[in-house]
Amino acid sequence: DVKVTQSSRYLVKRTGEKVFLECVQDMDHENMFWYRQDPGLGLRLIYFSYDVKMKEKGDIPEGYSVSREKKERFSLILESASTNQTSMYLCASSGTGGNQPQHFGDGTRLSIL
Amino acid sequence: GDSVTQMEGPVTLSEEAFLTINCTYTATGYPSLFWYVQYPGEGLQLLLKATKADDKGSNKGFEATYRKETTSFHLEKGSVQVSDSAVYFCALSDWGTSGSRLTFGEGTQLTVNP
Numbered sequence: 001d002v003k004v005t006q007s008s009r010y011l012v013k014r015t016g017e018k019v020f021l022e023c024v025q026d027m028d029h030e031n032m033f034w035y036r037q038d039p040g041l042g043l044r045l046i047y048f049s050y051d052v053k054m055k056e057k058g059d060i061p062e063g064y065s066v067s068r069e070k071k072e073r074f075s076l077i078l079e080s081a082s083t084n085q086t087s088m089y090l091c092a093s094s095g096t097g098g099n100q101p102q103h104f105g106d107g108t109r110l111s112i113l
Numbered sequence: 114g115d116s117v118t119q120m121e122g123p124v125t126l127s128e129e130a131f132l133t134i135n136c137t138y139t140a141t142g143y144p145s146l147f148w149y150v151q152y153p154g155e156g157l158q159l160l161l162k163a164t165k166a167d168d169k170g171s172n173k174g175f176e177a178t179y180r181k182e183t184t185s186f187h188l189e190k191g192s193v194q195v196s197d198s199a200v201y202f203c204a205l206s207d208w209g210t211s212g213s214r215l216t217f218g219e220g221t222q223l224t225v226n227p
Binding site: 107 | 208
C-alpha cells in the first residue's frame with residue numbers, strides 16, 4: 001500500500017514565523033501535491049510537483065513556497081506565517097497518467113496564533 | 114474548464130438505509146473518475162475509481178458507474194452503517210487538460226444514526 005507521511009498531525013506557530021510542513025511518500029511517485037482544506041471552501045491546490053526540483057503553482061500559491069530536493073519528499077513552506085493560514089494541510093502523491101489516483105497523508109492541522 | 118458538482122449535504126440516514134450521493138461532471142477530454150472518503154480528523158482515502166465509460170467501481174459495499182451519456186458518477190450503497198459517517202468527495206482527472214491534477218467536488222457530509 002502507498003504510504004504518504006506528513007511530519008506532524010498538529011502544529012501551533014506564531015505570526016511571522018517561517019513554517020515547514022514535510023511530506024514523504026514511499027511509492028516512488030513522480031507527482032506530489034499540497035492542498036489546504038477549509039470549511040465551506042473544500043480542497044484547494046497550493047502547489048504541485050511533477051519531478052525533482054520542479055514545481056508548479058496551484059490555485060492559491062500566495063504566501064507559500066515549496067521544495068522538492070528528493071523524489072520522495074515535498075516540503076511546503078510558509079515564509080511568514082499569518083493567521084489566515086490557519087488550516088488543515090493535506091499532502092498527496094500519485095503516479096503518472098490520468099487514471100492514477102492521488103494518495104493522501106493524514107493531514108497537518110496548523111494553527112497560527 | 115473541468116468541474117465536479119455534488120449533491121448538497123449534509124445527508125442524514127438511519128442505519129441500513131440506502132445511500133445515493135449524486136455527482137455530475139463537465140470535462141473537455143475523457144476523464145477518470147474517483148470517489149474519496151474522509152473520516153473525521155483524517156486525510157482522504159480513495160474509495161473507488163472508474164477510468165472509462167460504463168466501468169463500475171466498487172469497494173466496501175459502495176458502487177459507482179461511469180455514465181458518459183449523463184456525465185454522472187453517483188455513489189451508492191445498499192445498507193449504510195454508522196461507521197460510514199464521513200465526508201465523501203467526487204473527483205475527476207482529465208489528463209489531456211490538466212495532467213495529473215484532480216478536480217474535486219465540494220464534498221458531501223454523511224451522518225448515519227443507529
